[in-house]
Amino acid sequence: MVNNVEKYLKDKILEEGSIHITLIDPEKVTPQSASAVAHDAESCGTTAIMIGGSTFVLTNHLDRVIKAIKRTVKIPIILFPNNVSGISRYADAIWFMSLLNSSDPYFIFGAQVLGAPLIRKFGLEAIPLGYIVVGEGGAVGVVGRVCPIPYNKPELAAAHALAAQYLGMRFVYLEAGSGAKQPVPNNMIKMVKDFLSVPLIVGGGINTKKQVKQLVEAGAGIIVTGTVTERASAKPKLRELIGQITSR
Ligand code: 1GP
Numbered sequence: 604m605v606n607n608v609e610k611y612l613k614d615k616i617l618e619e620g621s622i623h624i625t626l627i628d629p630e631k632v633t634p635q636s637a638s639a640v641a642h643d644a645e646s647c648g649t650t651a652i653m654i655g656g657s658t659f660v661l662t663n664h665l666d667r668v669i670k671a672i673k674r675t676v677k678i679p680i681i682l683f684p685n686n687v688s689g690i691s692r693y694a695d696a697i698w699f700m701s702l703l704n705s706s707d708p709y710f711i712f713g714a715q716v717l718g719a720p721l722i723r724k725f726g727l728e729a730i731p732l733g734y735i736v737v738g739e740g741g742a743v744g745v746v747g748r749v750c751p752i753p754y755n756k757p758e759l760a761a762a763h764a765l766a767a768q769y770l771g772m773r774f775v776y777l778e779a780g781s782g783a784k785q786p787v788p789n790n791m792i793k794m795v796k797d798f799l800s801v802p803l804i805v806g807g808g809i810n811t812k813k814q815v816k817q818l819v820e821a822g823a824g825i826i827v828t829g830t831v832t833e834r835a836s837a838k839p840k841l842r843e844l845i846g847q848i849t850s851r
Contacts, residue, residue, distance in 0.1 A: 608730065621824055624652070626829030627640060652672055658742065673693060680696075681698060684700075686714055698730055702734045705747045705749050710748065731773050733764065733767025741780025760794070779807030786808045789817050807827075
């Protein structure tokens with residue numbers, strides 16, 4: 604078990620330059636299939652497992668999925684909640700995230716107020732994260748009532764990211780939306796990274812080794828992939844994408 608997940612992630616980024624995290628959507632898995640994916644991902648060199656999706660999941664099911672993963676892997680499990688219902692006592696940590704470009708205060712600070720006492724009660728490690736949606740935004744764009752940052756406005760992404768850092772958030776996540784046609788553009792990553800001293804997480808629509816290479820070169824500290832794990836033949840793809848990071 605990892606005691607301090609934030610330190611573990613930051614140490615890994617320092618050691619390896621960039622790392623990979625596997626995202627599992629609890630709504631799309633059974634406890635058995637989730638632990639199989641987590642096992643494959645761990646064996647390919649992923650650094651942690653994130654658990655979250657954009658729609659509603661029953662707490663009972665979420666708990667069972669996390670417990671099954673926990674029995675299978677040693678790497679930490681970090682909640683990536685879309686709402687208070689995405690909190691489980693069985694995880695190791697939670698991204699304590701604010702959807703910075705939502706037009707609804709609930710997703711910026713409301714859900715956080717409701718969730719904070721629960722996080723304390725469960726003894727979860729809370730890691731503050733500024734979450735920014737760019738481009739189409741996919742389901743999170745709709746559910747989170749986002750005012751998305753256009754792909755051709757990297758300076759707006761950089762301003763949001765810098766504001767997150769000045770507010771004390773210790774990670775920034777640029778999200779293109781799960782299954783996005785295009786990942787976050789490389790020039791946007793570069794500009795955001797130039798502004799930031801905290802680690803930059805990038806996710807959404809990442810499918811190829813070439814994309815991973817370019818995103819890492821542009822400055823992504825953490826690459827998140829989710830949809831690729833939902834395919835029947837996920838392991839070779841995971842090996843290919845994670846291998847692009849670990850083999851550098
Ligand atoms: C979504 O960024 C993540 O929150 C992962 O996106 O499912 O497209 O890999 P994909």
